[in-house]
Amino acid sequence: MPVSRQELFDVLSQLGRALGNGHRLALLEHLAQKEAPVEELAGASGLSIANASQHLQHLRRAGLVTARRDGRQMVYRLTDERILRLLTLLQEVAETHLAEMERLMGRLFADDDAGEALEPMTRAELQRALEEGAVTLLDVRPNAEYQAGHLPGALNAPVAELESMLSALPRDREIVAYCRGVYCAFSHDAARLLRERGFQVRRYQAGILEWRAAGLPLVD
Amino acid sequence: MPVSRQELFDVLSQLGRALGNGHRLALLEHLAQKEAPVEELAGASGLSIANASQHLQHLRRAGLVTARRDGRQMVYRLTDERILRLLTLLQEVAETHLAEMERLMGRLFADDDAGEALEPMTRAELQRALEEGAVTLLDVRPNAEYQAGHLPGALNAPVAELESMLSALPRDREIVAYCRGVYCAFSHDAARLLRERGFQVRRYQAGILEWRAAGLPLVD
DNA sequence: CAAATAATCAATAAATCAATTGAATAAACC
DNA sequence: GGTTTATTCAATTGATTTATTGATTATTTG
Incomplete structure (x- = not known):
């Protein structure tokens, strides 16, 4: 048949x-x-x-x-990892094509972005900065998620505990904060706090999801 | 809000x-x-x-x-082209994970595959073979689709007209036939016919969809 | 301008999906 | 073994999706 x-x-x-x-x-x-x-x-x-x-x-x-x-x-x-690629691609296509998606994305973190001095970093920019050792990388997700895998060289500073860790962070180097991905608010919260305290900070907007989806290595 | x-x-x-x-x-x-x-x-x-x-x-x-x-x-x-990547990825994930999918795929062309002397070519194998100039590449889709874009170096030999083009095909070189993708029967039909007539033939199973989804160039 | 063609719209009925509720399992703890 | 905890199952109801039908809208052609 x-x-x-x-x-x-x-x-x-x-x-x-x-x-x-x-x-x-x-x-x-x-x-x-x-x-x-x-x-x-x-x-x-x-x-x-x-x-x-x-x-x-x-x-x-x-x-x-x-x-x-x-x-x-x-x-x-x-x-497996392909499911992540599927999600990321779905999101990428949606962002490009669904007008409403764009509108919502724009509004979701509108307040924060207004105060942001610099555009969020792209993955390529982050990779270059890391190779040059030019930045301090901060994973601001909860510790459990950090332990399940994070970007190479990232320090864990969960937003909830960030305040008490400020003294350990450099004031003469740019800090890059990242969290889960574009839907995640942690890196926004962290960046706002750090900026208020006088740190130089940018966000890696796409976060760990995109990093993994691109097949880049994580460490435990 | x-x-x-x-x-x-x-x-x-x-x-x-x-x-x-x-x-x-x-x-x-x-x-x-x-x-x-x-x-x-x-x-x-x-x-x-x-x-x-x-x-x-x-x-x-x-x-x-x-x-x-x-x-x-x-x-x-x-x-745009990302829609194609999305389709391809969806299909890839499905083939790996949906038991039923595998079962159907296995049955769809079961008859042909039995007679196939060699495994279908992967994209990597095809690229290598093309670089070495080792094979004759045959696009067996209808001419309208061929004209809308085909793999570099491919000759068009629609299955319907394949019989009348046999004399133009080499008998001392391997022929690789491709069509739309894994769901498409043209390359199966073509390979069967050619094999019956004594040609050395393999199929590029994934077809033009995967080729494009991988971002590889087509020519018009 | 009327007729023909290609596609869309609108309304309906059948099928499928989603959230809720309360009952049923399966494993761990006392 | 009985109780607790974490999850699944089953039945119900309301919401969404789909295919069909016939009417309607654009565009070209005579």
């Missing part, structure tokens, strides 16, 4: 449908940081446990995430 | 939903070959005109395709 091309597209479309829900994308973005149990994912996404569980199983059926049992928890994780 | 992260994901999910339907993926795959008016797309996908039109507008709202009027026709095309 011949298999029709259409059957293949129908199967492929399962993957698309899995990506076709805002809550599931939020779950994937959280999982892009680190693996997590259902309860944590539900909390982070503002979903009920049961609902989060169902969305996660939807993602699992589509092959986007896998799960393992750890004691009484089910720990979910992205199936 | 602050914009929530969730709003962003909701907008992003529009893109996912646009990819979440087999007919729309079929339309996109056709458009990946060349731009086309609604009627042609409907015919190729087995959709009614009205239904095809609605799917195309869905794709347009998601920013995946654009349309221009040409006389009394509306000609649709992919918005």
Whole structure:
């Protein structure tokens, strides 16, 4: 029995449908940081446990995430690095083409960006600066995420604890802060605080998601 | 008024939903070959005109395709090359992770592959072979698609006309046939015919879609 | 200007998806 | 073994998506 091309597209479309829900994308973005149990994912996404569980199983059926049992928890994780590339590409295409997307992105951090003296750094700029040893790199995500993998040479300074770590930071060198990605507010908060305290600071806007999606190495 | 992260994901999910339907993926795959008016797309996908039109507008709202009027026709095309990368990546992820996908892919061309003496060529292998001038490259898609862009150095030999072109093909060199991509049957048909007539032939399985998605050049 | 063509729009019914609720499992703890 | 904790399952309801139909809008042609 011949298999029709259409059957293949129908199967492929399962993957698309899995990506076709805002809550599931939020779950994937959280999982892009680190693996997590259902309860944590539900909390982070503002979903009920049961609902989060169902969305996660939807993602699992589509092959986007896998799960393992750890004691009484089910720990979910992205199936592999390509899922991250898929998310990043989706976002990139959306930003270019969806007018509304652009409008929202523009507004999300409008306040902060106004005060920002310099444009956020691109990945290429950051790589060059790191090679030259010209900047101090600051990972401002929570420590658990830092430990799950961070950019080479980055110091961890979670926003919540940043205030108490100021004395350890250089005032004569540019600081570059990064967090998860463009949807993440941590680096904005950190940059604002540091700027107020007189530090030279820029943000690596795209964050760890883009870095990993580009296939660049992380360290634990 | 602050914009929530969730709003962003909701907008992003529009893109996912646009990819979440087999007919729309079929339309996109056709458009990946060349731009086309609604009627042609409907015919190729087995959709009614009205239904095809609605799917195309869905794709347009998601920013995946654009349309221009040409006389009394509306000609649709992919918005840019990234859409192709997105499709290719989607397919790649699906093939790795969706068990059912693999099963279908395996069956789709099972008959042909059995008779195939050699594995299909990967892109890397093809590039090496082309650099060495070791093979004759054959684009077996319809001439209209060939003219819209083909691999450098490829001869056009549409499957339908292949029989009458056999005398022009070398018997002392390996021939590599390619068509649209993994879902496309042309290169299978061509390879079978050539093999029966005693030619040395392999297929570049991934086809022009992957080539373009990788950012490699085409010629008109 | 009327007729023909290509596509879109609008309304409907059927199918699918999503959130909620409460019950059911499965593992760990006492 | 019974209780607690983390998660999944199942059923329900409301919301979205899809295909179909027939009417409508642009554009070209006679």
